[in-house]
Amino acid sequence: MLLSTLFFSLMNVSVKLVSHIPAVEVIMFRSIISLVISYAYLRRANVSVWGNNHAWLIARGAVGATALILFFNTLQNIPLATAAMVQYMSPIFTAILGIFMVKERVRPWQWVFFLLSFCGVLVIEGVETDVDTFYLWLGVLSAVFSGIAYTIVRKLNTQEHPLVIIFYFPLVTLPVVGSYTLFNWVQPEGWDWALLLLVGVLTQLGQYYMTMSYQSEEISKVANLNYIGIIYALILGYILFGETFNVWSYLGMALVLLGVVLNVRYKTRLTKQEALAQASKPFEKNSL
Numbered sequence: 001m002l003l004s005t006l007f008f009s010l011m012n013v014s015v016k017l018v019s020h021i022p023a024v025e026v027i028m029f030r031s032i033i034s035l036v037i038s039y040a041y042l043r044r045a046n047v048s049v050w051g052n053n054h055a056w057l058i059a060r061g062a063v064g065a066t067a068l069i070l071f072f073n074t075l076q077n078i079p080l081a082t083a084a085m086v087q088y089m090s091p092i093f094t095a096i097l098g099i100f101m102v103k104e105r106v107r108p109w110q111w112v113f114f115l116l117s118f119c120g121v122l123v124i125e126g127v128e129t130d131v132d133t134f135y136l137w138l139g140v141l142s143a144v145f146s147g148i149a150y151t152i153v154r155k156l157n158t159q160e161h162p163l164v165i166i167f168y169f170p171l172v173t174l175p176v177v178g179s180y181t182l183f184n185w186v187q188p189e190g191w192d193w194a195l196l197l198l199v200g201v202l203t204q205l206g207q208y209y210m211t212m213s214y215q216s217e218e219i220s221k222v223a224n225l226n227y228i229g230i231i232y233a234l235i236l237g238y239i240l241f242g243e244t245f246n247v248w249s250y251l252g253m254a255l256v257l258l259g260v261v262l263n264v265r266y267k268t269r270l271t272k273q274e275a276l277a278q279a280s281k282p283f284e285k286n287s288l
Contacts, residue, residue, distance in 0.1 A: 001213040001225040007206035009232035013240060014199045021186050023072035026199060028177040031170035033200025034207065038167040051164040053156060060152040060165060061172030067145035068173065074139035078132055086139035088121045091226045093147030101151045104218055107270070113263035117227040120255030123248055124230055153214040162211040169207070218267065225264075227256045 015026055042049045051057050067090075074083045092114055098104045153165060188196060213222045231253055238244065 001210065001222045002228060004206045004209035004213060005226060005229040006232055007202045007209065009229050009236055011199055011202035011206060012233070013236055014195050014202060018188070018192055018195050018199075021188060021192065021196075022181070022184060024069070024177050024184070025181045025186060026196065027068060027072065027173065028181045029196040030200045030203050031173045031177060033197065034166060034204050035170040035174065037201070037204050038163045038170075042161065042163050042167065045161075045163075047161050047164065049164065049167050051160045051168075053159060056152055056156055057160065057165065057168040058172065060149055060156070061168035061170075063145045063152070064149040064169045065173035065176060067142050067149060069176070070138055070142035070145065074135050074142060077135040078139070083139055086136065087143055087146070088118065088227065088230070089140065089143040090146035090150070092118065093144050094150045097147050097151040098154060098218075102155050104154075107266070109266055110263055113259045113266065115259075116262070117256050117259030120252045120257075120259060121227060121230055122252075123255060124234070124252030150210075150214055153211055154218075157215055162208055162215065165211050166204070166207045225260055227260055230256060 015023075018026060039049055071083070071087055074086070095106050095110070095114065099106060156165060213225075234249060234253065
C-alpha cells in the first residue's frame, strides 16, 4: 500500500502538469494504457482476462469508474484542498462497508486511529467554507464509491489475479470517457504525450500494488495507509513545485503518521494474539 500511494502521488503530479487537457481526456489515456498493459501481462501469464467472478468484476469496474469521474468533476469545480480532503474519507467508508460486505470487524480503537489520521489531513489541507454544496456532496459520493470499489477487491480476495481486477476498470471506463472525449477533444502537444503515458503507467503500478494489498490483508489494517499519500504530496510539492510547509503542515503530518502507525501496530498485535489462540486449541483438546 505504501508503494501504491507513492505511485498514485506521482501520477497526480503528472496530471497536474497536463492541467490544460480536460480531466476526462486524461482518464481516457490512462484507461487505454492500463487496458493494454493488463491484457499483455495476462496473456503472457496464460491467465484469462475475463476472470471467474464476472458480476463482481464488472461491479468493481463500474463503481471505480463512477468514483473517478465524480472525483475529477469535483476537482474542477471546488478548491483542490477541499476536494482532496473529501476524497480522503474513502478509507473510512471502506472500513464501514467492509463490516457488511466481507464481515470484517473494526475494533473501537481502530475508529479512533482513523479519526486521528483524518484530523491530520484536515489540519494539513485546511477547510474551505466558500464551497458549492452540490460539488462538495459530489466529492463525498465519490469517496463512497471508492470505498465500495476497494471493498469489492477485498471480497474477491485471492480468487482473481490482481491484473484481472485492474483490467475490468478501464474496460468499463473507456466507453464512457471515450464517448465524451470524441466530442470534446483537445490535442496534446510535445511533452504532453510523455506525461499522459506516464499517467497510465503510474496508474497501473498504483492499482496493481493497491489490489495486492487489499487482497492480502484486512481492509481495516491497510485502508488507513492511504493517508500516507498526503505526506508524499507535501514532499513532492516541495521538491517539484517549491511549495513550503508551515507549522500546521508538520503537525498534520505527525497526526497522519501517528494514526497509521498505531493502527498497524494494533492490528499486528491482534493478529498475533489470534494466531496464538488458534495454535493453543489443539493442545487444550489433547489435555482434555
